[in-house]
Amino acid sequence: MRVAPKIELTDEERAALTKLWRSGLTSVRLAQRARIILLADQGLNNKDIAAQLGIGRMQPARWRERYLQGGIKAIERDLPRGAPPVKVDVAQLVQLTTQSSPEAITHWSTRKMGTLLGVSASTVMRHWHAHGLKPHLVHSFKVSRDPQFAQKLEDIVGLYMSPPEHALVLCCDEKSQVQALDRTQPGLPLKKGRAQTMTHDYKRHGTTTLFAALNVLDGQVISQCQQRHTHVQWLKFLKQIDRETPKDKTLHLIADNYATHKHPVVQDWLAKHPRFHMHFTPTSASWLNMVERFFRDLTTERLRRGVFTSVPQLVAAIDEYVAHHNTNPKPFIWTKSARDILQKVIRANSRLSSKQNGTLH
The missing domain is CATH 1.10.10 (Arc Repressor Mutant, subunit A)
Structure with a gap:
């Protein structure tokens, strides 16, 4: 003892x-x-x-x-607590994170990097946070190669920041293939300590295409749902815009380069309605069209968690959302000048060219 x-x-x-x-x-x-x-x-x-x-x-x-x-x-004196902290070669950690990847894997995790360097995952996370590194995230992009990018950019941004008098600026586009999705089993509602649940699988009940025109001035939306999105449906939507806007206003429509927008039949109709003026976004630059922002809100606020057993039910939900939006519309405010955007695109093109030539590290 x-x-x-x-x-x-x-x-x-x-x-x-x-x-x-x-x-x-x-x-x-x-x-x-x-x-x-x-x-x-x-x-x-x-x-x-x-x-x-x-x-x-x-x-x-x-x-x-x-x-x-x-x-x-x-x-x-206090006793030393635990093992002494392991010092990290921060420069090596940053270099490995930004210029390498684990074997057979696309990106680093805190645990894999910690195992390699002999430190804890929390230590790796702390240094990643300090250097603004987020290997788990990836942002999509596409730099426009349109030879008339600058001219189209200045035209559209000019309409946003200095719209012409006695005219309406409408951002137009189609949200195609909106699916009426029904879940295979009923979900559980949100409650304290538990998130709302939905089954991962679903039943398809058809699709619809939403045509929308966002008024840049006040945020009002003109919409129409149709089964297809050919030049026939686009022309039908243009006629709706013609009916629902004041006749004494000139209309400046911003649209992308989808072929139906430039169909000969559409061109003939536009020629007979001179108050319509079309402005096309540069190729691969749909982000210039502010109606895309409205589509994003529609998706996140109404469609993504929606349960629809038929296309008519889906169309009714979209119409209800648009009607509710129009009761208290708020315009999206464009703040970036054409010059600032152009300089950013030039820098992106320069870096992409360097990357393709193997000079960017």
Whole structure:
């Protein structure tokens, strides 16, 4: 049976420890350590000291040993906690993250990087956060190669930031192949401690195409759902715009380069309606069309979690959303100048060219 080493204090040591124990300026931890040594001096074993002070049995043993080795100074210092922190070569971590990938995998995770460098995943995450690195994210992009990009950009941004008088600027596009999706089983509603649930699989009940025209001035939306999206349906939508807008207003329509928008039949109709002026976005630059922002809101707020057992039900939901939007519309405000956008595109093209030539690292 192991016996704790005895502690026999001198009168001076006993007085000093008693002063530490009773002083209101002493920290709670140091006062407790002094009390442990005083009780040990009275002949109590570690088990009895722990029971009397309401602490773990190891603490009296630890501080008894420390006092015997270094006296009062030894108990005034905290014991080192855990293993010493491992220093990270931050430059190496950043280089590996940005210029390499794990074997057979597309990107790093905190655990894989930590295993490679011999540090914890939380350490890797801390340095990634400090350097703005997010290997788990990827953003899609497409730089326009349209030879008339600058002219089309200035034209459209000019309409946004300085619209002509006595005219309406309408951003038009189709949201094609909107699916009427029904879930295979009923989901559970949101409740405290549990998110709303939906089955991962679904039943398809057909599709519809939403034609929409967003009024840049006030945010109002003119919409129409149709089964197809050929030039016939596009022309039908143009006629709806003609009916639902003031006849004394010139109309500037912003659209993408989809072939139906430039069909000869559509061109003939536009020629007979001179108040319509078409403005086409540059190739691969649909982000210039502000109606895409409305489509995103429609998708996230109404369609993504919707359950539709038929196309008519889907169309009714879209019409209801548009009607609700139009009761209190808010326009999207364009703030970026054409010059700023053009400079950014030029920089992107330059970097892409360097990457293709193998000079960007």
